[in-house]
Amino acid sequence: MKYPEIDKYAELDSLIHRFDPRAKIITFTILIFSFVFIEDIRIAFVSLLFSSFILLVSRIPFGFIFDRMKPGLIFVMPFLIVMPFALDGNVLYSYNGISISYDGLYYGSLVVIRAATSIMLTLIMLGTTKMDTTMKSLHSLKVPSPFVQTLMFSYRYIFVFIDEFFSMWTSMKAKGFKVKANKHSLSIIGNLVGMILVRSYERAERVYHSMASKGYTGESRTIVKFKMQTADYGLAAILIGTVLIFIIYGMSLS
Amino acid sequence: MKTAISITDLNYSYPDGTKALDNVNIEIEQGEKIVIMGPNGAGKTTLFLHLNGVIRAEQDNVKIFGNNIGSMKTEDRIREVGVVFAEPDDQLFMSTVYDDIAFGPLNMGLSEEEVDRRVKKALATVGLEGFEDKVPHHMSFGQKKKAALAAVLSMEPRVLVLDEPTANLDPKSRADLIRVINDLNKNHGITTVIAMHDINALSELADRVYVLNRSIVAEGPTRDIFSDHVLVKENNLDAPDIFKFFKIMKCFGGDCDQTPMSIDESVKELTQAIEALEGKMSLHIHESTHEMVNDVISSYRH
Numbered sequence: 001m002k003y004p005e006i007d008k009y010a011e012l013d014s015l016i017h018r019f020d021p022r023a024k025i026i027t028f029t030i031l032i033f034s035f036v037f038i039e040d041i042r043i044a045f046v047s048l049l050f051s052s053f054i055l056l057v058s059r060i061p062f063g064f065i066f067d068r069m070k071p072g073l074i075f076v077m078p079f080l081i082v083m084p085f086a087l088d089g090n091v092l093y094s095y096n097g098i099s100i101s102y103d104g105l106y107y108g109s110l111v112v113i114r115a116a117t118s119i120m121l122t123l124i125m126l127g128t129t130k131m132d133t134t135m136k137s138l139h140s141l142k143v144p145s146p147f148v149q150t151l152m153f154s155y156r157y158i159f160v161f162i163d164e165f166f167s168m169w170t171s172m173k174a175k176g177f178k179v180k181a182n183k184h185s186l187s188i189i190g191n192l193v194g195m196i197l198v199r200s201y202e203r204a205e206r207v208y209h210s211m212a213s214k215g216y217t218g219e220s221r222t223i224v225k226f227k228m229q230t231a232d233y234g235l236a237a238i239l240i241g242t243v244l245i246f247i248i249y250g251m252s253l254s
Numbered sequence: 255m256k257t258a259i260s261i262t263d264l265n266y267s268y269p270d271g272t273k274a275l276d277n278v279n280i281e282i283e284q285g286e287k288i289v290i291m292g293p294n295g296a297g298k299t300t301l302f303l304h305l306n307g308v309i310r311a312e313q314d315n316v317k318i319f320g321n322n323i324g325s326m327k328t329e330d331r332i333r334e335v336g337v338v339f340a341e342p343d344d345q346l347f348m349s350t351v352y353d354d355i356a357f358g359p360l361n362m363g364l365s366e367e368e369v370d371r372r373v374k375k376a377l378a379t380v381g382l383e384g385f386e387d388k389v390p391h392h393m394s395f396g397q398k399k400k401a402a403l404a405a406v407l408s409m410e411p412r413v414l415v416l417d418e419p420t421a422n423l424d425p426k427s428r429a430d431l432i433r434v435i436n437d438l439n440k441n442h443g444i445t446t447v448i449a450m451h452d453i454n455a456l457s458e459l460a461d462r463v464y465v466l467n468r469s470i471v472a473e474g475p476t477r478d479i480f481s482d483h484v485l486v487k488e489n490n491l492d493a494p495d496i497f498k499f500f501k502i503m504k505c506f507g508g509d510c511d512q513t514p515m516s517i518d519e520s521v522k523e524l525t526q527a528i529e530a531l532e533g534k535m536s537l538h539i540h541e542s543t544h545e546m547v548n549d550v551i552s553s554y555r556h
Contacts, residue, residue: 003391132349132389152349159391160343206344212308213339214409215332215361223356223366 003159006068006123009060010130016058017128020232021137027236028125032118034243041106043250044113050242051120060127069119076115083108131155140224149220157203164199168192258284258413258445259305260317266300266309274300276469282447284319284412287439289460289476290449293490296467298449299339302415305447306335318413329362336411340418342398343390351377351393351401352386358409369408376404380434396427403434413445414438420452432458453494457515465489476515483553493554496520505546506537 010017016024035047055065084092089103126134135152139145172188179185208216259282266275274297282288290298303309304316310324317323318334326334336358339345348354355376359369377383380400390398399419406414419435420428432455438444448459456463456476463479465472467489472479480486480493500513500520510527514520528535 130349130387132353135349153347156347156349156390163391203344206339206341207347209303209308210337210339210345211347211357213303213306213332213337214358214405215328216357217328217361221357221360222353223360223369 003162004068006126007129007131007134009064009127010133012059012128014057014059014128015235016054016124018231019128019235020226020228021129021133022141022226023228023232023236024125024129025134025137025141027239028121030240031243032121034247035117035121036114038114038246038250039110040250040253041110041113043246043253044110044117047246048113048117048120050246051117051124054239055120055124058124058128060124065120065123065127068123069116072119073112073116076112079111080105080108083111136222136224137226139220139222140226145218145220152220153207157200157207160203161196161200165192165196168195256284256319257317258282258286258319259447260320261304262315263313264301264304264311264315266297266304266311273468275304278466278470280464280470282445284445285439285443286445287436287459287461288445288447288464289456289462290447290464290466291451291479291489291491292449292466292471296489298466299417301466302337302339302417302447302449305413305415306337307331308337332358332362332409332411334411335413335415336406336409337415338403338406338417338419340421342395342402345402345405346390346398349389350386351382351388351390351404354390354401354405355408357405362409372408372410373404376408379407379438380404381430396423396430399423399427399431400434403431407438411444413447415447417449418451419448420450420455428452428455435459453492454496454516456494457519465491477513480515481513486554487556490556492556498550498554501550502547503537505543505550506539508535508537 019027031051035044035051038044038047055062084100084104085098087101087104087107089101091099092102092105093100129137132152135148135155138148138151169192172192177188179189259280261278261280264275264278265273267273278297278301290301292298300309304311305318305323307316307323307326314322314324318326318331321334323331323335346354348357352373355373356369359372364372373386374383377385380403382397382400382404385393385397385401388397390401393401403416403419414435416435419431423431435446435448436458439446446459450456450459460476462474463472463476464470465479465485471489472482472485477497480497483493485491486493494515496517496519497513497515500508500510500523504510504513508527510523512519512523514523524535
């Protein structure tokens with residue numbers, strides 16, 4: 001079974017992999033929030049190049065990251081398509097009353113570049129740490145427990161749901177079901193999704209019983225063994241320092 | 255010998271009013287191996303949830319080593335009874351095997367060193383050394399079953415309750431698991447209560463059998479239970495193949511003192527029977543043999 005594992009390359013060894021997971025979360029969060037507020041497209045583009053450089057250092061295959069960036073990019077791509085037509089400003093090209101504005105193209109591109117940068121950085125952050133370590137880091141960073149537990153169980157059970165979905169899908173195909181663009185197919189797929197929801201509900205109840213049997217009372221207790229090294233402080237300082245340079249340079253341009 | 259589990263007049267109905275347990279009475283001694291059998295929907299899982307206090311009985315009618323499980327503190331109740339449910343994916347809810355096995359001990363408030371020791375010991379007991387960092391979706395069903403058992407063993411409970419431990423396992427994994435359960439019972443004094451339909455594993459895992467069908471229908475040694483073919487049929491059960499085979503052999507004149515319940519027992523019984531006949535056992539067909547064989551087969555056929 002091919003699972004959408006985000007931490008498939010978390011076992012590699014690189015500067016980014018060795019970065020203390022808590023420091024990594026904080027530093028990358030600062031990087032992401034700083035880059036999404038960049039107003040100048042040139043600096044935004046440099047920030048995208050800088051993120052690609054971090055990706056190169058992390059040794060995670062580009063293809064792996066780009067594959068996972070696609071859904072996010074498809075979501076923001078309409079901005080690039082719609083904004084040049086919708087936004088007023090310097091007209092680049094006009095035909096039969098439909099005009100493409102420079103400002104629209106500028107801001108549309110800016111949105112896409114910012115999104116690409118932040119998605120890439122998020123994927124590098126998650127891809128260079130094993131998911132359980134990321135959860136433990138969030139826990140030790142005092143992120144509210146219900147949030148961490150929700151994330152943890154979502155990640156744990158997504159694979160179980162994928163297995164359940166495909167076993168039902170295989171069973172449907174074994175009974176001659178073929179997806180067609182008609183009402184019948186839609187209703188069958190609707191039933192399948194409904195069935196997964198019902199099964200999830202039932203499983204949630206069984207998982208809760210199992211947790212209660214092991215003394216769960218709402219608090220998630222876990223063993224965390226992290227230790228910040230000088231190198232972690234150094235890398236955090238370099239990355240945040242670079243961001244500061246981008247911001248200061250951006251401010252000098254405006 | 256101490257009484258490990260004492261259930262008196264336990265009743266339970268689902269929120270929609272359906273009766274799940276009706277006047278259930280069970281008494282289990284410390285160190286006993288008990289199997290609970292019954293048709294699907296007989297209330298076995300509901301009974302197990304009462305045993306470790308996840309469902310609290312309205313009256314104080316579930317006692318573990320003399321104490322009412324419903325009024326025990328969480329840390330104490332998980333120290334007494336550990337339940338391994340049928341589906342391992344429901345029990346391995348953490349991201350790694352280590353975290354799953356450490357979950358119970360951490361809730362007991364143990365130190366990190368003690369938790370670590372227990373995790374390693376539990377993994378060694380089930381034969382999964384080196385699986386600490388494995389994620390459940392990379393493990394086989396048999397490995398997940400063993401990890402789910404380890405996640406309960408780490409709490410070092412005095413009573414171990416298992417729901418369908420051998421279901422869907424390949425023969426090797428099934429044999430491994432039976433060996434582990436028996437070792438825990440024999441060498442560590444853990445009382446085991448098992449719900450299962452795997453009748454051919456029964457003799458290895460049961461000193462006594464309870465037949466549950468919302469209420470306790472029958473109780474007794476395995477041989478007595480399976481000798482009552484009406485009881486077996488009425489409760490959707492079946493007798494072990496070897497037991498039925500020796501019943502049939504008896505029709506051909508091959509009689510043993512006791513009808514064996516397992517291969518090991520059959521070797522012992524056959525040897526004794528043949529020795530008593532001075533080294534020779536003869537089987538023969540007489541005029542009523544076929545009729546007797548048909549009676550045996552039809553008495554257990556559903």
